[in-house]
Amino acid sequence: MTTQFHGIIGYTITPFSHDGEQLDLPALGQSIDRLIDGGVQVIAPLGSTGEGAYLSDSEWQQVAQYSLERIGKRVPSIVSVSDLTTAGAVRRARFAQQHGADAVMVLPAAYWKLSEAEILQHYRAIGAAIDIPIMLYNNPATSGTDMPVELILRIVREVDNVTMVKESTGDIQRMHKLQLLGEGQVPFYNGCNPLALEAFVAGAKGWCTAAANLIPALNQQLYQAVLAGDLAQAQALFYRQLPLLDFILKGGLPATIKAGLGMTGLPVGEPRRPVFGLDEPNRVKLQGLLDELRQLK
């Protein structure tokens, strides 16, 4: 199973009504259109930024179905189907496939720490339930489970449709190891915004980022500079956007991206509680960062 996912993979937010209770699907649709207008190569609904973990099953299905329809194959899509139970992740993976997803992403979410055998079996069960590719997602900061490179490669070898790896530990040496031990045959993607440049330099095929909701042109230019092998240009573009990348990571992606969308004309509500929206001092800071980037262009 080959796959051509590459470049900027834009993550969607999930807009809520003011009280956080209702989904705001029309706003979701507009945010998807903006990502596509911004030039992303791929769209990924319901990831960490999309607050997938905070939705009821019914809400999750509404968002998945609506997103896939709105994307409408204009670009490929990767739907996050992570769930604490294997049965739940299988159900979501099937739902995504049935509604037209081009791939699914799976984080081994955990309450009780998982053994390597349990993680492998989790991927195997999901893989057996669908025909589309799976992007394995390693992010110990949110999942509580850190998959070493050796385990990741074992899963890639043993589960046919696990064909892509998203690495978000923030440790660039994991990507070196994926490149060396995977003999350049396992496509990996960067999920840690402040490593955007280094990950491409290390060989990442794409950059999974919610920043594309706010600065799609800068994200894309960085990718194109790397493709062109222009190191000086890539470095300059990276440092230009790094303060914003640092800010959205530290401030929490749902809160900062939602605030930024509001500032740029698309109100999408706040994160669902207990997560707070961006407070006033940080809104001022974000506005400043966005203004500065706009002037530079």
Next chain:
Amino acid sequence: MTTQFHGIIGYTITPFSHDGEQLDLPALGQSIDRLIDGGVQVIAPLGSTGEGAYLSDSEWQQVAQYSLERIGKRVPSIVSVSDLTTAGAVRRARFAQQHGADAVMVLPAAYWKLSEAEILQHYRAIGAAIDIPIMLYNNPATSGTDMPVELILRIVREVDNVTMVKESTGDIQRMHKLQLLGEGQVPFYNGCNPLALEAFVAGAKGWCTAAANLIPALNQQLYQAVLAGDLAQAQALFYRQLPLLDFILKGGLPATIKAGLGMTGLPVGEPRRPVFGLDEPNRVKLQGLLDELRQLK
């Protein structure tokens, strides 16, 4: 709001059918009766051991209601109502109160890391929704959120019905700090089995443990030895049960306690996937530990 929770607080498992899909409520009832027969001072349904995080909302309600009815006020009850969203935790807390729980337990479960203000607001919202006491639960290994003692005490001061603290970091110095900074006025409970003796020695009012499903007499004897101020006896009782306590912690509480219940005549199925049941080598080891403890008595 005063509270008399003390002693051995026994955590229930949640029995499933063989395929992990259906609840087995009659088995749950028997396990509750065994805990009470074993002399626990309190019963706590739906905690970590009870796989509360792996249940659907509907299943969670069935288990909560059934457990409370079966306990039938024979001993006080503390129902874990943790949920990733504040709205969900509030709903569960209200449900527990309506069905007769004497207290609820709340872990600040998190996907996105929570700030101190977010955690405080989470407890405040739950506290405002119910009239019964809340046991605040700190367990970074499962929640991903480590609440420092200063934050815990701030929540206790600011939210009236947060009246108890369950500490499961495994760091005995946290309990010292709770005792010193709380001026002996904040009852704390130990959630780390291998610290059972030291926690009591440090002043813990109770020991939250799933071990009471398997060795209730030994758990109780340790508590009574401490109450009697008999250090030598307490030390001997602690080291006698420590190998089992270490084993159930390292093997994962749902897997080991469920296996142990099966070995002692009460089949309760396996944990829900992706968590595995106990494998054969570890079943042999567990049987050995249980046999040894039985001979010693």
Next chain:
Amino acid sequence: MTTQFHGIIGYTITPFSHDGEQLDLPALGQSIDRLIDGGVQVIAPLGSTGEGAYLSDSEWQQVAQYSLERIGKRVPSIVSVSDLTTAGAVRRARFAQQHGADAVMVLPAAYWKLSEAEILQHYRAIGAAIDIPIMLYNNPATSGTDMPVELILRIVREVDNVTMVKESTGDIQRMHKLQLLGEGQVPFYNGCNPLALEAFVAGAKGWCTAAANLIPALNQQLYQAVLAGDLAQAQALFYRQLPLLDFILKGGLPATIKAGLGMTGLPVGEPRRPVFGLDEPNRVKLQGLLDELRQLK
């Protein structure tokens, strides 16, 4: 080789002249007399508190020889002989034995991280060079090397005169493991002041502490309460002295103990730079803690 080291093992400071350049041996002598008058069971010169790591070889020898002469077998002595090189540690161990030390203490100090084979060989070389017992000292916070219990027990088994273990990780479960895996046959000693009570409860034979320079009576009363099996009394004595124990640990033992000795009539100078003496706000705090303990007695 059997050993009777037990109880309060008092660690000496190393007094310097005002500019930190010269040793002040007469003040060292007085501090040793005070420890013995305070009732310590054992005296340990040149440990972490004694700034052994900051002395030249010649200074180290002067302090070792002077300390052993002043102790004069009134109580047993354990001299810390740690050095970054094996050759240096062997030289110091021989020197200590020649000058009458009853035992030596060895921390596997490291610049380059040591493998288990390197650590074992280090102890083996020192053990082969002397005839007196060695106390193995595990303190990763200062040595950079954390010896797991399994390695410690291997060294105890393979090197005849390694007969005692000092544990300073601050993790009480290490002592449980030493007790269980060592089958109660390996005497261990606590080097983490805030764990004083729990370590005794877990079976520690002694408490290695610099606090005995300041509050020897309280240290001794705690030990005696434990020997008498009086849990309530031990708990009360522990919490009474805990604020001071916390303070000296957090403030750095050389700085706080030296300041405290000065406050109680024995000026001993300051730590050697780059380590600072206690600043004024902390001196006020220390004086307050000492005053409070004096009133309580």
Next chain:
Amino acid sequence: MTTQFHGIIGYTITPFSHDGEQLDLPALGQSIDRLIDGGVQVIAPLGSTGEGAYLSDSEWQQVAQYSLERIGKRVPSIVSVSDLTTAGAVRRARFAQQHGADAVMVLPAAYWKLSEAEILQHYRAIGAAIDIPIMLYNNPATSGTDMPVELILRIVREVDNVTMVKESTGDIQRMHKLQLLGEGQVPFYNGCNPLALEAFVAGAKGWCTAAANLIPALNQQLYQAVLAGDLAQAQALFYRQLPLLDFILKGGLPATIKAGLGMTGLPVGEPRRPVFGLDEPNRVKLQGLLDELRQLK
């Protein structure tokens, strides 16, 4: 004070006689010549690889003086003068300056953890004692002290001759932060071999490496490819040498570099105990890595 240190900064080993007791200065001289022949831009004696921490004061002076004479200003030199005491580091810094060093390097080595004020004062005292530039060296794995970027920049601002920063935490984001907060005005150097490419991409002025003893041409080619802005070439060169860079880091630099020098015709003995020389299986592996790199050229 401006400085032109850039490129490959080659670290010397310190050769010993077979028993580890005597210095082998002629072999040191040959290794220096090889580094210069290999094209390094700068030579750095007595660093971590040079086992500076394991030498007596007298040995340290011999090696410093001999190295500086042998380098003979053919390339600039940076002598590591770290010592546990401030007085010792000052003495070594003066000695290095008197014997012609172009700069000194200072790691805040620590037994007792240092506060920020203590670290600042340490650098201030050394800075005041000499007129040549200081390279501040952050390497918590060996020093036990991790200096955050804010502290590093404060030291650079407050101590005139601290003009360069060597970063060895292995976290590329530290370099981003040095670049952003230092506004591109603080030259930083990479001390973590497996980050060689990323550090240059992030803006590092040089690469501090002992690998130049073994593969100077590959190190230099990587630097030149970066200077030329040739990303594809830099990436290829990086991945070619990465297995060796990983190997020497994991195997311990003194052991692996000394073994490698022996394999390439320059016997330099083994590391000083307790550090072991490379064992046979790893010698075979190192030989294989070197052979492979030779064939590729």
